[in-house]
Amino acid sequence: MALPVAFFALFFAWPVAAIVERGLKADGGWRLGRIADVVTQPDIRHVLWFTTWQALASTALTLLLALPAAYVFARLRFPGKQVLRAVVTVPFVLPTVVAGSAFLALLGHNGLLDQLWGVRLDTTVWAILLAHVFFNYAVVVRTVGGLWAQLDPRQEEAARMLGASPAKAWRQVTLPALAPAVAAAALMVFLFTFTSFGVVQILGGPTFSTLEVEIYRQTSEIFDLSTAAVLTLVQFVAVGAILVVHARTVRRRETALRLVDPKVTARRPRGGGQWALLAGVLLTIALLLVLPLAVLVRRSLDAPGFGYYRALTESDGGTFLVAPVHAVWTSLEYAVAATAIAVLVGGLAAAALARRDAGHLVRGFDALLMLPLGVSAVTVGFGFLIALDRPPLDLRQSWLLVPLAQALVGAPFVVRTMLPVLRAVDGRLREAAAVLGASPWRVWREVDLPLVRRALLVAAGFAFAVSLGEFGATVFIARPDNPTLPVAVARLLSRPGDLNYGQAMALSTILMVVCAAALLILERLLPQSRTDSTGGTPIDRTGEF
Amino acid sequence: MHNKTLVAVAAGLGLLALPALTGCGSSDTGKSTDSRTVTLVSHNSWNVSKSVLKDFEKRSGYQVKVLEDGDAGQAVNKAILTKDNPQGDVLFGVDNTLLSRALDNGLFQPYRPKGSDTVLPRYRVDGARHRVTPVDTGDICVNYDKAYFDAHRLTPPRTFADLAEPRYKNLLVTENAATSSPGLGFLLGSAAQFGDGGWQGYWKKLRANGVKVVDGWDQAYDQEFSGSTQGRKAGGDRPLVVSYASSPPAEVIYAKKRPATAPTGVASGTCFRQTEYAGLLSNARNPKGGKAFLDFLLSKEFQEDMPLSMFVYPVREAAQVPPDFLKYGPQAADPRTMAPDRIAANRDQWVKTWTSLVLR
Numbered sequence: 001m002a003l004p005v006a007f008f009a010l011f012f013a014w015p016v017a018a019i020v021e022r023g024l025k026a027d028g029g030w031r032l033g034r035i036a037d038v039v040t041q042p043d044i045r046h047v048l049w050f051t052t053w054q055a056l057a058s059t060a061l062t063l064l065l066a067l068p069a070a071y072v073f074a075r076l077r078f079p080g081k082q083v084l085r086a087v088v089t090v091p092f093v094l095p096t097v098v099a100g101s102a103f104l105a106l107l108g109h110n111g112l113l114d115q116l117w118g119v120r121l122d123t124t125v126w127a128i129l130l131a132h133v134f135f136n137y138a139v140v141v142r143t144v145g146g147l148w149a150q151l152d153p154r155q156e157e158a159a160r161m162l163g164a165s166p167a168k169a170w171r172q173v174t175l176p177a178l179a180p181a182v183a184a185a186a187l188m189v190f191l192f193t194f195t196s197f198g199v200v201q202i203l204g205g206p207t208f209s210t211l212e213v214e215i216y217r218q219t220s221e222i223f224d225l226s227t228a229a230v231l232t233l234v235q236f237v238a239v240g241a242i243l244v245v246h247a248r249t250v251r252r253r254e255t256a257l258r259l260v261d262p263k264v265t266a267r268r269p270r271g272g273g274q275w276a277l278l279a280g281v282l283l284t285i286a287l288l289l290v291l292p293l294a295v296l297v298r299r300s301l302d303a304p305g306f307g308y309y310r311a312l313t314e315s316d317g318g319t320f321l322v323a324p325v326h327a328v329w330t331s332l333e334y335a336v337a338a339t340a341i342a343v344l345v346g347g348l349a350a351a352a353l354a355r356r357d358a359g360h361l362v363r364g365f366d367a368l369l370m371l372p373l374g375v376s377a378v379t380v381g382f383g384f385l386i387a388l389d390r391p392p393l394d395l396r397q398s399w400l401l402v403p404l405a406q407a408l409v410g411a412p413f414v415v416r417t418m419l420p421v422l423r424a425v426d427g428r429l430r431e432a433a434a435v436l437g438a439s440p441w442r443v444w445r446e447v448d449l450p451l452v453r454r455a456l457l458v459a460a461g462f463a464f465a466v467s468l469g470e471f472g473a474t475v476f477i478a479r480p481d482n483p484t485l486p487v488a489v490a491r492l493l494s495r496p497g498d499l500n501y502g503q504a505m506a507l508s509t510i511l512m513v514v515c516a517a518a519l520l521i522l523e524r525l526l527p528q529s530r531t532d533s534t535g536g537t538p539i540d541r542t543g544e545f
Numbered sequence: 546m547h548n549k550t551l552v553a554v555a556a557g558l559g560l561l562a563l564p565a566l567t568g569c570g571s572s573d574t575g576k577s578t579d580s581r582t583v584t585l586v587s588h589n590s591w592n593v594s595k596s597v598l599k600d601f602e603k604r605s606g607y608q609v610k611v612l613e614d615g616d617a618g619q620a621v622n623k624a625i626l627t628k629d630n631p632q633g634d635v636l637f638g639v640d641n642t643l644l645s646r647a648l649d650n651g652l653f654q655p656y657r658p659k660g661s662d663t664v665l666p667r668y669r670v671d672g673a674r675h676r677v678t679p680v681d682t683g684d685i686c687v688n689y690d691k692a693y694f695d696a697h698r699l700t701p702p703r704t705f706a707d708l709a710e711p712r713y714k715n716l717l718v719t720e721n722a723a724t725s726s727p728g729l730g731f732l733l734g735s736a737a738q739f740g741d742g743g744w745q746g747y748w749k750k751l752r753a754n755g756v757k758v759v760d761g762w763d764q765a766y767d768q769e770f771s772g773s774t775q776g777r778k779a780g781g782d783r784p785l786v787v788s789y790a791s792s793p794p795a796e797v798i799y800a801k802k803r804p805a806t807a808p809t810g811v812a813s814g815t816c817f818r819q820t821e822y823a824g825l826l827s828n829a830r831n832p833k834g835g836k837a838f839l840d841f842l843l844s845k846e847f848q849e850d851m852p853l854s855m856f857v858y859p860v861r862e863a864a865q866v867p868p869d870f871l872k873y874g875p876q877a878a879d880p881r882t883m884a885p886d887r888i889a890a891n892r893d894q895w896v897k898t899w900t901s902l903v904l905r
Contacts, residue, residue: 043897046905109768110780206721206760207904220615221724222896223622223646385626479632480586480612498778 004349004411005365007341011404012372015383016232022386023229031226038230044214048234051194051210054125058132058193059186065133065284066140067182072281073141074148076274077266084285085141090516091289092138093462095469096198097486098508101493102292103131103203105299105505112295123205131199134288136189143185144178151177152260180249187246191239191374197472198486202493211235212472216378220476232379239374247367293512300505308502324503327488328510331468334484337403338410338467343460345407346414353415354422369415372408377472381405384477402484405473410463417462421455422448465518468511485511583607583834584633586624586826588617589763591637592854593847601841607834616761617726618643625650629828634835637680637823637842642729644670644677644822645889653677653824656836660843660861668820668860670885677822680842681857684790684877685730686816687717688809690772693784702785704814705738708751715755718769718783722899725761726819731787732899733888734817737881741891748902757783758903766792772809774800790816791856794873798853807873816877821857 024031038044073085091099106112107121107130114120121127151174159169197212209217211231218228269275300308312325346369353366372380384401425448433443471486478487485507492504585591591613602609610633614620617638624636628651639647647653648671657675668679687708689701702708708717720728736744759765767775770786773796793807823842825835841847848859852870859866 043901043905114780206724206758217723220622221618222893223625224893382626480614481610498775 004345004352004369007345007411008369008372008408011384011388012375012380012408015387016236016375016379017383018387019225019379019383020229020232023225023227023232034226035230035233038227039234044227044231047209047211047214047231050208051212054128054132054208054210055190055194055196057125058129058136059189061129062133062136062140062189063182063186065288066137067144068277069137069281069284070141070145070148072278073145075153075266076269076278078269078278084282086520088141088285088289089138090293090512090519091134092136093465093469093515093519094135094512095471095486095489095515096135096196097202097471097489097493098296098469098512099131099134099292100199100202101489101504101508102296103127103134103199104493105295106292107203122203123207125208127203128196128200128208130288131203132189132193132196134292135199136192137285137289139188139192140182140185143188144181147181148174148178149265150260151265153265183249184246187242187249191242191246194238194242195235195374195376197377198490202490211238212376212378215376216472219378219382228379228382232376235374235376235379239371242374243367243370246370296505296512297509300502300509302505303499303502308499308506311499311503312506324488324492324507327483327485327507328514330482331485331511332514334399334403334406335464335467337400338406338470339460339463341403341407342410342414342463342467343456346411346459346463347418347456349411350415350418350422353419354425366415366419370412373412377405377409377470378476380408381473381476384473399482401477402474403467405477406467406470407463409470409473410466413462413466414459417459418452418455421452425451461518461521465515468515468518580831580834581606581608582610583635583831583838584610584612585838586612586614586620586631586633586636588615588620588638589613590855594850594854597846597850600846601838601844605834605837605841607837609838616724618724618729621647621652624826625652628652628826631826631828631830634826634829634831635823635838636826637821639677639822639824640726640730641670641820641822641883641885642726642733642888642892644885645892647824648676649889651827654827654829654832656825656839658836658839658843660840663843663861663863665860665862670820670822677824678839678843679860680821680823681848681851681855682818682820682860683857684816684818684880685727685734685787686790686877686880687731687812688766688770688772688786688788688792689812690770690784691806691808691810693771701810702812702815704812705735705747707812708756708785708815709747709754711754713754713785715757716783717751717754717785717787718757718759718765719787720762720765721758721760721904723896727762727765727787727789728758729892729896730817730819731815732895733883733892734815734881736891736895737817737883744895745898745902748899752903756903762788772796785812789856790877791852791858791870791874794870795856797873798869811874811877813877814879816880818877818880818882820860 024034039048069088073081104111104122107119107127108114109120109122111120111122121130156169156173159173160166164172194210195212196210197216200208200210200213201216204213211234215228215231215235218224218231269278302308303311349365349369384405388401429447430443433447434440438446469486470484471490474484475487475490478484483491489504489507489511492500492507591611598609601607612633614623614632617640620636621639621643624631625647636647636652639652653676655675656678658678661675661678664679668682670679671677687702691701693699694701699712702710702713707713719731722728722732732744732748735747738744739747757769759769765786766773766788767781768779769781769783770776770788771781771784772786773781773792776786790811793809793811796809797803797807823839825832825839829835843861845861845864848861848864849866851857851859852866856870856874858876
């Protein structure tokens with residue numbers, strides 16, 4: 001427990017406190033009056049309002065489009081289902097910059113829709129909403145669908161036998177069982193869209209600004225640090241509130257439900273209705289998830305003979321000091337380091353949280369660990385720059401700064417993935433081993449490790465994908481001569497000319513392939529996580545948030 | 546209890562061992578402290594002829610490393626944030642619109658470069674303190690697409706007031722004044738034109754007249770403007786753009802086949818004069834190299850190279866400007882200007898007001 005607490009205190013709480021202090025403290029006194037000043041400015045209120053309503057709209061739209069898919073994945077059996085499940089998850093681990101450029105290629109100036117029908121949606125709120133659905137589709141499908149697949153269908157059937165109409169049986173049996181999962185998914189989507197940065201930055205143009213984007217603009221462009229600090233506090237409070245509500249719904253979800261092996265609940269589609277639903281879901285996935293990525297790949301191939309890819313290996317002496325392809329290695333190195341840190345810190349935190357004698361305080365830490373997911377990555381990155389620059393901890397010159405920031409975002413995923421599995425480990429096994437004379441290290445190696453190995457790998461995969469795609473904090477602390485992939489893509493996109501645009505598309509494609517590969521490996525690990533060795537319930541909650 | 550301590554120790558060791566394991570630790574930190582390297586921090590538009598730079602490297606013995614960090618505003622802001630432990634030795638590209646922010650935050654240390662007495666007096670600022678050195682100057686002006694106005698039998702606009710007229714509705718694209726230096730220059734030009742009380746009304750009219758705002762110059766000029774080579778290729782559909790007086794010669798000189806006249810023109814009554822400065826960063830690790838580099842920026846060789854590499858005018862008195870450059874892009878006869886202290890006093894408030902008026 002000591003290490004995770006120290007880690008979060010040092011690399012999260014302190015930098016955030018430092019930036020807030022720098023913004024709000026002047027001549028030795030706190031200027032708390034600034035808070036009221038800032039929040040009452042019409043511009044800022046506009047940003048707050050937009051942040052909230054676009055998050056609500058994004059959440060509603062995501063639920064609307066993804067809930068049918070959750071049903072289809074849970075209850076219908078059709079060929080290619082496993083692959084498709086992996087496909088819909090790809091966007092979730094994709095960097096926002098890639099999604100942004102994919103939608104730009106589809107909806108933007110001279111994009112596919114522009115060429116076909118002269119329709120442009122960039123710098124409209126529609127592009128932002130659609131991109132948010134693109135990202136969070138998997139959150140709903142996996143969280144709700146995962147549970148739905150394990151609900152015993154016989155309960156609904158029993159209700160029907162007792163004379164309930166299908167609608168009534170669904171409303172009274174299935175819906176109440178699903179509701180907490182739907183609420184949890186909705187809250188996660190709300191959290192992610194409320195703090196949206198890359199998507200809004202790339203697709204929104206100067207007109208639209210979420211809190212997170214506004215913090216970036218106030219800091220990096222307008223240089224109004226006190227406004228940025230106030231906005232950070234506002235976001236902090238909002239995210240904290242969302243997380244408290246989320247923790248409650250999750251706890252409610254953990255109440256006993258009769259769960260069964262997902263394999264027995266899925267059937268081949270029957271009747272026109274189910275076929276139509278399946279077709280509709282497949283069409284949505286094709287148009288909303290696959291098409292943008294396909295357009296992106298297509299754009300990256302526009303130059304003859306993989307010209308854009310070949311250009312990536314040339315140093316132009318302008319945008320970058322090194323060839324853009326160098327960013328691939330930089331990113332991989334950072335991601336490996338970030339994954340190691342995230343797994344270490346997140347794993348230890350999960351182990352502490354899983355202990356049955358874990359007190360109230362430790363449980364509170366659970367929610368706290370989620371905080372970095374929602375607190376402005378920009379704030380954290382900026383906080384790093386001003387807080388970690390003095391001995392004994394002078395990291396400003398160190399490359400480690402970037403992986404540390406990325407690990408902060410990755411660790412909550414590790415905790416979420418490891419915790420349910422660790423909780424399922426039977427404590428008596430450990431005790432038995434200890435009684436038989438095993439050292440603590442040996443107990444861990446022989447009892448815990450084999451049981452959690454798979455969850456550990458899954459967690460590492462998530463942390464890896466998240467670090468590869470992290471943009472908000474990295475854009476602040478990555479040195480201009482050593483950009484990561486997402487930073488390089490963003491920089492190429494901001495430069496004029498075909499070649500730069502093509503290179504951005506090519507780099508995005510590379511990034512997408514690396515992330516998708518990491519994810520596909522995860523998918524191969526996931527389906528086997530059944531009851532084999534844990535001896536516990538067949539509940540697979542990995543990948544749920 | 547034992548296992549906890551063990552885990553903590555193991556974890557600590559693990560963290561310490563990380564840099565060694567991944568092996569990318571020292572590669573990017575060591576070089577910058579090298580006293581043979583001068584690091585220049587600049588915005589995206591930095592450019593110099595290879596031969597001219599090579600010549601400096603040979604003469605001085607310094608290697609030049611360039612870090613381009615976003616547009617001018619971002620480069621300056623980040624430099625201020627990292628002031629105690631800067632990314633380079635010299636910053637180039639802070640202009641008169643942002644100068645006060647850099648100076649008030651103590652970004653630069655004084656140095657009077659060789660050749661500073663050759664700088665035309667009207668570009669000198671900061672009196673005897675010599676914290677910054679003027680390097681180049683240029684005019685921010687509305688450019689127009691000649692083909693569009695010919696085809697529509699429309700006279701191109703000439704003044705600020707013209708742009709608000711109904712016949713130019715939905716034709717103008719400009720940059721975000723909060724994030725882009727031409728965008729800010731255009732705002733300041735309008736403030737110089739219409740005064741403290743008048744510019745807001747002007748922008749309300751421009752907004753009603755369908756002005757489009759994008760984040761940066763690249764996007765405005767190379768994506769949205771119908772008159773530039775890139776913009777035509779990208780299908781840009783706005784025939785008026787806020788750019789530079791030197792953009793028309795750039796269109797000619799960069800063209801594959803040189804046209805007899807530039808495809809774009811300048812609305813001469815919409816210009817605002819911008820001067821760019823460089824300075825030695827306060828905690829530069831290689832101040833000696835930085836000073837040599839500042840000398841280089843004022844050298845005749847560099848000053849005469851700038852027009853065709855960065856499309857700006859030299860500040861050095863007798864520097865020759867290439868005839869093509871003068872022919873296609875003469876400096877505006879009567880640009881709007883504004884005293885630096887007036888900019889310093891009003892800029893942030895004006896940008897805020899502008900944002901609410903135009904973007905929200």
